[in-house]
Amino acid sequence: xxxxxxxxxxxxxxxxxxxxxxxxxxxxxxxxxxxxxxxxxxxxxxxxxxxxxxxxxxxxxxxxxxxxxxxxxxxxxxxxxxxxxxxxxxxxxxxxxxxxxxxxxxxxxxxxxxxxxxxxxxxxxxxxxxxxxxxxxxxxxxxxxxxxxxxxxxxxxxxxxxxxxxxxxxxxxxxxxxxxxxxxxxxxxxxxxxxxxxxxxxxxxxxxxxxxxxxxxxxxxxxxxxxxxxxxxxxxxxxxxxxxxxxxxxxxxxxxxxxxxxxxxxxxx
Amino acid sequence: xxxxxxxxxxxxxxxxxxxxxxxxxxxxxxxxxxxxxxxxxxxxxxxxxxxxxxxxxxxxxxxxxxxxxxxxxxxxxxxxxxxxxxxxxxxxxxxxxxxxxxxxxxxxxxxxxxxxxxxxxxxxxxxxxxxxxxxxxxxxxxxxxxxxxxxxxxxxxxxxxxxxxxxxxxxxxxxxxxxxxxxxxxxxxxxxxxxxxxxxxxxxxxxxxxxxxxxxxxxxxxxxxxxxxxxxxxxxxxxxxxxxxxxxxxxxxxxx
Ligand SMILES: Nc1ncnc2c1ncn2[C@@H]1O[C@H](COP(=O)(O)OP(=O)(O)O)[C@@H](O)[C@H]1O
Ligand SMILES: [Mg+2]
Numbered sequence: 001x002x003x004x005x006x007x008x009x010x011x012x013x014x015x016x017x018x019x020x021x022x023x024x025x026x027x028x029x030x031x032x033x034x035x036x037x038x039x040x041x042x043x044x045x046x047x048x049x050x051x052x053x054x055x056x057x058x059x060x061x062x063x064x065x066x067x068x069x070x071x072x073x074x075x076x077x078x079x080x081x082x083x084x085x086x087x088x089x090x091x092x093x094x095x096x097x098x099x100x101x102x103x104x105x106x107x108x109x110x111x112x113x114x115x116x117x118x119x120x121x122x123x124x125x126x127x128x129x130x131x132x133x134x135x136x137x138x139x140x141x142x143x144x145x146x147x148x149x150x151x152x153x154x155x156x157x158x159x160x161x162x163x164x165x166x167x168x169x170x171x172x173x174x175x176x177x178x179x180x181x182x183x184x185x186x187x188x189x190x191x192x193x194x195x196x197x198x199x200x201x202x203x204x205x206x207x208x209x210x211x212x213x214x215x216x217x218x219x220x221x222x223x224x225x226x227x228x229x230x231x232x233x234x235x236x237x238x239x240x241x242x243x244x245x246x247x248x249x250x251x252x253x254x255x256x257x258x259x260x261x262x263x264x265x266x267x268x269x
Numbered sequence: 270x271x272x273x274x275x276x277x278x279x280x281x282x283x284x285x286x287x288x289x290x291x292x293x294x295x296x297x298x299x300x301x302x303x304x305x306x307x308x309x310x311x312x313x314x315x316x317x318x319x320x321x322x323x324x325x326x327x328x329x330x331x332x333x334x335x336x337x338x339x340x341x342x343x344x345x346x347x348x349x350x351x352x353x354x355x356x357x358x359x360x361x362x363x364x365x366x367x368x369x370x371x372x373x374x375x376x377x378x379x380x381x382x383x384x385x386x387x388x389x390x391x392x393x394x395x396x397x398x399x400x401x402x403x404x405x406x407x408x409x410x411x412x413x414x415x416x417x418x419x420x421x422x423x424x425x426x427x428x429x430x431x432x433x434x435x436x437x438x439x440x441x442x443x444x445x446x447x448x449x450x451x452x453x454x455x456x457x458x459x460x461x462x463x464x465x466x467x468x469x470x471x472x473x474x475x476x477x478x479x480x481x482x483x484x485x486x487x488x489x490x491x492x493x494x495x496x497x498x499x500x501x502x503x504x505x506x507x508x509x510x511x512x513x514x515x516x517x518x519x520x521x522x523x524x525x
Contacts, residue, residue, distance in 0.1 A: 167382070170383045170434070176386055
C-alpha cells in the first residue's frame with residue numbers, strides 16, 4: 001500500500017468510527033420514535049399523535065412570533081432564576097468558605113431547602129408575593145440556590161493552596177487576586193454547575209409557571225392538557241428540551257476553548 | 270562584610286522565633302521552629318541546609334510573610350512581613366519548592382504575573398518577561414502551557430517569574446533541585462552573578478552540600494526542630510582544603 005492509500009484508508013476508518021459513534025447516539029432515540037410512530041397507527045391522536053404532526057407543531061411554534069414569545073418568556077425566566085441563584089449562591093459560598101461559623105449556620109439551612117419540593121415553593125410564592133414574575137423568580141431562585149451555593153463552595157475549597165499562596169506572595173490587590181487566581185481556578189467547576197442546574201431549572205420552571213402565568217411553556221402545556229392535544233404538549237415540551245441542549249452545547253464550546261490549557265494526553269479523562 | 274553576629278546592616282532578622290502547628294496537647298501539635306535567632310546581612314547569600322521536615326520551608330514562609338510566627342519577631346528591612354504584608358509588594362522575589370505555575374497561563378503569562386501586580390503596562394511586561402525567558406533558555410517556549418513543558422523548564426519559568434520583579438530580596442526554596450546537572454550549574458552561576466552584581470540579598474534552601482558550598486557565602490545547617498546546628502561564613506578566599514573540612518562538619522551535623 002502506498003502512503004496515500006494508507007492515509008485515505010485510515011481517514012475512511014476514522015470516518016467510520018465517527019459514523020458509528022453518531023449512530024450509537026441516535027439509535028435509542030430512533031427506536032423510541034419508531035415505536036411511538038408504530039403506536040400512532042393503532043391509537044387515537046390524543047394518545048399517540050403522529051410524529052409528523054408533532055414536528056409540524058414544533059415548527060409552527062418556532063416560526064410564529066405569537067407562540068415563540070411564550071418560549072422566550074420561559075427561557076428568560078430560567079436564565080433570570082439561574083443568574084439570581086448563582087449570584088446569591090456565590091456570595092453565600094464565599095462567606096461560608098471564609099468563616100467556619102457562617103458555614104455551620106448556613107449549611108444545614110441550605111440542605112433543608114434542598115429537601116423542599118418545587119411545588120411547596122409554588123404554594124409559598126403564591127401566598128407571599130403578588131406579581132407573577134416575582135413569584136416565578138422566587139421559586140426559581142429558591143430551588144436552585146442550595147445546589148449553586150454548595151457547588152461554588154466546593155470549587156473554592158478545591159482551589160490549590162500552593163498556587164494561591166504563590167499568587168499571594170506577590171502581594172496582589174483583592175481584585176487582582178480575584179481575576180488572576182480565583183476566577184480561572186473555579187471557572188471549570190462553575191460551568192459544570194451551570195450545566196447541571198440548567199437541567200433542573202428547566203424542569204422546575206414549568207411548575208413555577210403554574211402560579212398563574214398567562215404565558216410561557218408551562219402555561220401552554222396546561223392549555224394543551226385541557227384540550228387533550230398530545231401533539232401540542234409534546235411540541236411545547238420539545239421547545240424546552242431543545243433550549244437546554246443548545247445552551248449545554250454552548251457551555252461545552254466555551255469549555256473547549258477556555259480550558260484548552262489542560263493536559264490532553266489520550267489516557268486522561 | 271560585618272561579622273555574622275551583631276550585624277548592623279541586617280536585612281532579615283529572626284528574634285527568638287518559634288512556630289508551633291496545632292493546639293497544645295493535641296495530636297497534631299508540633300514545634301517546627303524552636304526559639305531561632307538568625308540575622309542575614311545586606312548582600313549576603315545564605316544557604317540553609319537541613320534534613321527534610323526540619324522546618325526550612327516554615328522559616329522561609331515566615332520570612333516571606335506567608336506564615337505568622339507563634340512567638341518571637343521576624344523583621345525584614347525593619348518591617349513585619351506578615352502584619353505589614355502589602356508594604357512588601359515588589360520587595361521580595363520568591364521561588365517556591367515546586368514550580369507552582371498557573372496551569373491556565375502560558376509560560377510568558379506566568380512570568381508576567383508579578384509585573385501585572387506591580388502595575389507595569391502590557392507592552393513593558395511582555396518584553397521584560399521575554400528577556401527573562403531568553404535568559405533562562407526558554408526562547409520558543411513562551412507560548413507553551415505548563416503541561417507542555419518539562420519539569421526543568423517549568424522550574425526555570427518559575428525562577429524567571431520571581432526574578433523578573435527585580436526585588437532586592439530573593440527567597441528560594443530548593444530552586445535548582447528539579448534541574449539537570451548542566452542547566453543547574455548554568456543557573457547557579459547566573460544566580461550568583463545576579464545577586465552579587467546588584468547587591469541583592471538571597472536566602473536559598475538546598476539539600477545539596479555541594480550547592481551550598483558552591484554559591485553560598487554563609488551556610489547555616491538546621492537541626493530538628495529548626496534551631497541552628499552550624500553557622501559558617503565562607504569567603505572567596507576559603508581554600509578548597511578548608512571547604513573539605515567544612516563539608517565533613519556539615520555531613521556530621523546532618524547525620525546527627
Ligand atoms: N501547616 C502545617 N501544619 C502542621 N504541620 C506543619 C505545617 N507545615 C509544616 N508542618 C510540619 O513542620 C515540620 C517542618 O516542615 P517544613 O518547614 O516544611 O520542613 P522542610 O521544608 O525543612 O522539609 C514538618 O514536620 C511538618 O510536618
Ligand atoms: Mg521544604
